[in-house]
Amino acid sequence: MARMGADDLLIRTAKDDDEDAIARIDREAWSWLSDVVPQPAEDAEIFDDRRPPEQFLVAELDGRVVGHIRQAPPTPLASNRHVRQIQGLAVSPEAQGRGVGQALVEAACAVARADGIRKMTLRVLGHNAPARRLYERCGFVVDGVLPEEFLLDGRYVDDVWMGRPLND
Incomplete structure (x- = not known):
């Protein structure tokens, strides 16, 4: 899809055979800082009818999948079709701090904009x-x-809703 930077970072749409790499990254990056559910199991399923590979972009660094982002409609309502929501972003610990997360967010916004989407939203934990x-x-x-929407690891945590217009 797109190559970015001197580190040979490639952002592309996920394929069925990326499921294991995405699951590995989810396990490696899991933390109560970013997640509202317990750490995923080794055999956790990533792709299903509600979460097909086409909703995911993956980041490859030197030929290895090191991150992913998922964007999907926030609701099934026709009146809300102009909005997409980031519903997952993870970067493997060894690739963090190298711009992978930002490249994935920008790529997701570019894909949504190309699809005629006017707004991207997301939810992030306040802490x-x-x-x-x-x-x-x-x-x-x-x-x-x-x-105080969530009780995580003994602390109440805010749920922060963020948005970005894409029609600029």
Whole structure:
């Protein structure tokens, strides 16, 4: 799909045989900082009828999948078809800090814009400062906050809703 930077980073649409790599990255990157469910099992299924490979972009660095992002309609409503939502982003620990996350977010927004989507949204945990900074660098702003929406690892955590117009 797109090559980016001197590290030979390639962003492309996921294929069926990327499922194991995506599952590995989800396990490696899992943390209560970013997740509201327990760490995924070794045999966790990634792709299904609701989450087909076409909704995922993967990042390859030197030929190895090191990150992924999923974008999907936030609801099945026709009145909401102009919006997409980022519903998962993970970068393997060895590739973090190299711009992979930002490249994935920008690529997801570009794909959505090319599909005629007007707005990209996402939800991020209030205490996840690194992710919030990443999304802000990518042009997202806070649309709203649900205070103490989750109880994670003994702490109440806000659910922050962010959005970015794509029709600019």
